[in-house]
Amino acid sequence: MKVSPSKPDFKSKYYAVGFSDNRPAFTWFGLDSLGRGNLPENPVLEGAKEPSDPELKRESPFRYTRNGKAVWSVECTEKALTLSSHDLGGAGAPPFTLTFNQKKNHATLLGLMEAGKRRVSLPCILHLPDMGSVRITCNIPDAELEYDARRMNVPEPFVEIKFPPAAAGAGSIEYQIEMAAIHPHLPGINEDPLYDGFRRGWLNTFQINPRTQMLANNASSDACTFTLFTYALVARHTPHLAEGLECSDLIRMTLDRYLSGAKGYGQVGYACEPSDADLISWTTPWTSLDSLPSLLLAACDYVDDSGDLPWARANYNSILGWAREMSAGDADGDGLLEYPGTGNYGDRPLRGCLKNGKIRNSD
Numbered sequence: 001m002k003v004s005p006s007k008p009d010f011k012s013k014y015y016a017v018g019f020s021d022n023r024p025a026f027t028w029f030g031l032d033s034l035g036r037g038n039l040p041e042n043p044v045l046e047g048a049k050e051p052s053d054p055e056l057k058r059e060s061p062f063r064y065t066r067n068g069k070a071v072w073s074v075e076c077t078e079k080a081l082t083l084s085s086h087d088l089g090g091a092g093a094p095p096f097t098l099t100f101n102q103k104k105n106h107a108t109l110l111g112l113m114e115a116g117k118r119r120v121s122l123p124c125i126l127h128l129p130d131m132g133s134v135r136i137t138c139n140i141p142d143a144e145l146e147y148d149a150r151r152m153n154v155p156e157p158f159v160e161i162k163f164p165p166a167a168a169g170a171g172s173i174e175y176q177i178e179m180a181a182i183h184p185h186l187p188g189i190n191e192d193p194l195y196d197g198f199r200r201g202w203l204n205t206f207q208i209n210p211r212t213q214m215l216a217n218n219a220s221s222d223a224c225t226f227t228l229f230t231y232a233l234v235a236r237h238t239p240h241l242a243e244g245l246e247c248s249d250l251i252r253m254t255l256d257r258y259l260s261g262a263k264g265y266g267q268v269g270y271a272c273e274p275s276d277a278d279l280i281s282w283t284t285p286w287t288s289l290d291s292l293p294s295l296l297l298a299a300c301d302y303v304d305d306s307g308d309l310p311w312a313r314a315n316y317n318s319i320l321g322w323a324r325e326m327s328a329g330d331a332d333g334d335g336l337l338e339y340p341g342t343g344n345y346g347d348r349p350l351r352g353c354l355k356n357g358k359i360r361n362s363d
Helices: 193-200 225-235 247-257 291-306 307-315 317-326
Strands: 015-019 024-031 056-059 063-066 069-076 081-083 096-099 108-110 119-121 124-128 130-140 145-152 158-162 171-181 353-355 358-360
Touching: 015 069, 024 096, 024 225, 225 247, 225 291, 247 291, 291 307, 307 317
Parallel strands: none
Antiparallel strands: 015 024, 056 063, 063 069, 069 081, 081 171, 096 158, 108 124, 119 145, 124 130, 130 171, 145 158, 353 358
């Protein structure tokens, strides 16, 4: 990977962007969604890979062409930018790429994902912790962004977003990227810089891992079952994200993964089988006592917040199963759940992943 250039191509009080000379890609993406001009950092990780099409050229400063025809163009205004891809009549075009250095910023896309697919439906939110958010929309129905993140066995941990080009015969496709300050609207906080961090960082806790399609510690990290209830609590106070997208939708999406059999860190068997996600196995032979209560609380908060009674009815038996499994941990009937281990320092006589009812050592 090579270092990004020292200066952006465009800068306003809300954002700063720069573009690669040899491929449709950002080399700079700084953000201050409050428009305070606080833009000291550039978290972009620029790839050194050359484009496969040597005829693709960048025209100063916001246009890429091939054989004199526009491939991608960018329009920048004070609070928004538009990426436009133009139909090349079947010749094809590369996607427009935005890759973040995760060590500089734990960027994430917040939107709906289908199980097993690393694509996010639009509209969605790109959130940069402590910098703010942008709302991404598209003029084409059912448009999606490609989304990936890695932290292991790569030169640098990264979060990568790709804007697909226009399909052959589809005309142009436009992605609108608009600055958005998403936070509870409390009296007086907009005018008081004391609350700027609150306003930029309200969404900081929300991170979606594109390889598990679940809310996780960060975009390349583990989904922790025992933390899902905390996301659900914050979601209840989070305003509208975009047209057709609420924060509660992210809770439901993650709950649906658990209901379909996915596990999170804290549950027996988590990440004990090979996976293309960079996960850390839960090697303790018992599920943590706070995992199932977290799922129950998150489910209740989701239904109470969204009013989605059809979802509650459809999943009632499975949610009840979580409650019964949790209650089974009360070994002596006193209303308190007992953990099989003592919890004392050094008392881990069994360590490994359960497989076929037996402990498989993971060390």
